[in-house]
Amino acid sequence: MADLTHLRLDRTDDGVAVLTLDNPGMRNAMSDEMTASWVAAIDELAADRSVRAVVVTGEGTAFCSGGNTGWIASEPDASVDYLRTRMMAFYRAWLSIRRLEVPTIAAVNGAAIGAGLCLALACDIRYAARGAKLGAPFVKLGMHAGMAGTYLLPNVVGEAHARDLLLTGRVVGAEEALGMGMVSRVIEPEGFLEEVLGTAHGIAATAPIASRLTKLALLDGGHRDFEACIQWEAMAQPITLATADLQEGIRASREKRSPVFTGE
Numbered sequence: 457m458a459d460l461t462h463l464r465l466d467r468t469d470d471g472v473a474v475l476t477l478d479n480p481g482m483r484n485a486m487s488d489e490m491t492a493s494w495v496a497a498i499d500e501l502a503a504d505r506s507v508r509a510v511v512v513t514g515e516g517t518a519f520c521s522g523g524n525t526g527w528i529a530s531e532p533d534a535s536v537d538y539l540r541t542r543m544m545a546f547y548r549a550w551l552s553i554r555r556l557e558v559p560t561i562a563a564v565n566g567a568a569i570g571a572g573l574c575l576a577l578a579c580d581i582r583y584a585a586r587g588a589k590l591g592a593p594f595v596k597l598g599m600h601a602g603m604a605g606t607y608l609l610p611n612v613v614g615e616a617h618a619r620d621l622l623l624t625g626r627v628v629g630a631e632e633a634l635g636m637g638m639v640s641r642v643i644e645p646e647g648f649l650e651e652v653l654g655t656a657h658g659i660a661a662t663a664p665i666a667s668r669l670t671k672l673a674l675l676d677g678g679h680r681d682f683e684a685c686i687q688w689e690a691m692a693q694p695i696t697l698a699t700a701d702l703q704e705g706i707r708a709s710r711e712k713r714s715p716v717f718t719g720e
Contacts, residue, residue: 462490471508471660480516498552508660513563520572557668563652577608584630584639585648591627663701664719
């Protein structure tokens with residue numbers, strides 16, 4: 457693909473892709489160049505059936521400090537319609553990671569603030585390095601939350617915690633984020649990315665069809681109700697039972713070895 461600006465895309469032989477926000481001088485703020493690169497990278501990953509897991513992280517000491525609000529401050533006379541159109545394009549660009557049918561992991565190596573936190577919330581799993589700070593201080597800047605923050609945050613941490621964070625604008629540390637369920641694990645900074653990648657490699661080694669269907673089953677808080685759940689599972693589980701991977705998984709279990717899944 458074309459050269460990426462403010463973003464790196466690295467791949468491993470087992471289907472793990474790593475997207476690194478790479479503008480450390482601006483604490484990985486979402487520049488126009490980074491946004492365009494992000495869209496191109498997500499398009500490439502979405503079309504690649506060999507991808508089995510995606511990790512998102514930041515270069516340097518921050519995960520992502522959020523959107524580049526400089527252009528908003530520089531256009532005080534901009535119309536609401538103009539701003540709405542521009543913000544909607546920005547939201548859709550970054551939230552496009554939700555199009556990916558493979559599991560996505562946010563490796564929150566440092567500060568994840570505002571739209572940066574929303575990007576992490578748009579991933580399936582979040583791990584934080586000890587010392588990372590997470591928050592959505594939109595109201596402290598005089599603005600309403602954006603990039604699906606008022607949807608994603610309640611979905612991840614529940615309504616009470618979401619109200620607390622969005623109405624106070626306070627930023628929390630990794631340990632408090634863990635207590636809220638905002639992140640699943642807190643990991644020491646030394647070896648942080650390596651440990652997260654270890655989890656990603658483990659996911660990549662699972663059966664791809666089963667993995668994709670499980671992700672879809674859990675999307676947006678899961679099923680509407682119990683009946684919808686069992687109706688879905690009664691369709692999705694037989695799909696996996698009809699795969700060659702199922703036979704390989706059973707053989708590997710009997711032979712006490714690691715399975716080699718092919719996605720067939």
